[in-house]
Amino acid sequence: MLLEVKDLVVDLPTSGGAVRIVNDATFRLGEGESLGVVGESGSGKTMMALALMGLAPEGARIGGSIRFEDRELVGLSEEAMRALRGDRIAMIFQEPMTALNPLHRVGEQVAEPLVLHRGMSRKAAFHEAIRLLEHVRLADPARAARAYPFGLSGGERQRAMIAMAIGCGPRLVIADEPTTALDVTVQARILALLDGLRHESKMALILVSHDLAVVAAHCDRVIVMYGGLIMESGPVDVVLRDPRNPYTRALLQARPEPGAKRGVRLKTIPGSPPHHREVGAGCPFAARCEWTIDVCRKARPPEVAFGGVHVSRCWRAAELGPHA
Known part of the structure; x- marks a missing residue:
């Protein structure tokens, strides 16, 4: 089993005392599998994903167990987690404009994990970054590599984030709402790209989303979260x-x-x-x-x-x- 999470809890400090954001989350993920995580905003989806990456906010208390490739990650030193992040585990963040550094060219940022984890020279890593940008189907990868993030469209930035995530061939990629703010056509292309990369490299994927249709189309299994609890899974x-x-x-x-008639009100969840x-x-x-x-x-x-x-x-x- 690639990933085994058992009784995971995440407590965040507040002025009124610790608040539990994730409560006894338990699930497993095998090599090449895709898992959807759904629920309303505030259900604990993103915080659980950050805990898996060792990126929970400062002061957070993480309990329970996260075993990845038969190695316990809870309590692992920051130095050891840095060696895993971007190499064996990678994350595609919700908003690439804030995840990418506006002061560095896109190609330099895609190349950075290759320099850190593969020991490549910056020149060689930059050339590999161009190849990765081509692999994620950017129309002009050389131009994109030389551009700054604000010079790319939203869809192009998200593809650059995916290129950065897959550069070192991770075994697990966590995608946190990877198509937020993208139009439906670009969204479909990004999700199809992730599907293709998963089948091509046998990487496992955790897809965090609020969209049940997206999860239905792109995931093998799903967990439904509310109030920090996993309410249903399978x-x-x-x-x-x-x-x-x-x-x-x-x-x-x-x-x-x-096919619903125009003007028919959607059923909502009260409160x-x-x-x-x-x-x-x-x-x-x-x-x-x-x-x-x-x-x-x-x-x-x-x-x-x-x-x-x-x-x-x-x-x-x-x-x-x-x-x-």
Whole structure:
């Protein structure tokens, strides 16, 4: 198994005390597999991804276990994590304009991991950066390599970020909302590019997204997060066809219906996600859930397995059949 995460917790310090952002996350990822992570803003998706990279904010407390290539990453020194980041594990950040340094040419930034992890000269690494930019299908890779980030379009910058991520042939790439703010055509091309690279190199992919359709089309398995908890997980086709958690079901029902008449209102989830300090001992979704009973507010829901690979964290999971 390439990646095994067990009981992962992330606590962030605040003026009012520590706040738990990720709560007992457990999942596995094999070589070449793709895992989608979905949920509303504030559900803990990005913080979990940053914890996997050893990039959690200063002062964060990380607990539980993250085993990558049979090596424990929780508690690993920063020097050892730097040796892994950009080499064995890489991340594509949500907004390339802020992730890329505006003071350095794009080619220099794509080349940097090659210099640090492969010992290449800067000249050789820059030439390899041009090849990588061509590999991610930039129309004029030599021009892009000499340009500064602000001289590229949003789609070009995202391709440059992907080139930087794959340069050293990582075994795991984490893509955090990689198509945010891109139009649908560019989004489709970026996602198709990631699919092609994954199949070509057998790298594993964690795709963080709020878009269920994207995850359905590009991932093997999915985990659904809310309030820092993994509410449901399993093969993507099983979870989205037969959701056994009220939160997953509510997300699916909120999607636009193909062929719906103009003016028909979308179904929404009432209320707003709670602040992490407001999540009590019970189910974090209890205040917004139409299936809530007394125990939901008092105790964390148990994990209920269906068929061994599909798991829901809900007191009433067994009652939620495919047409409930």
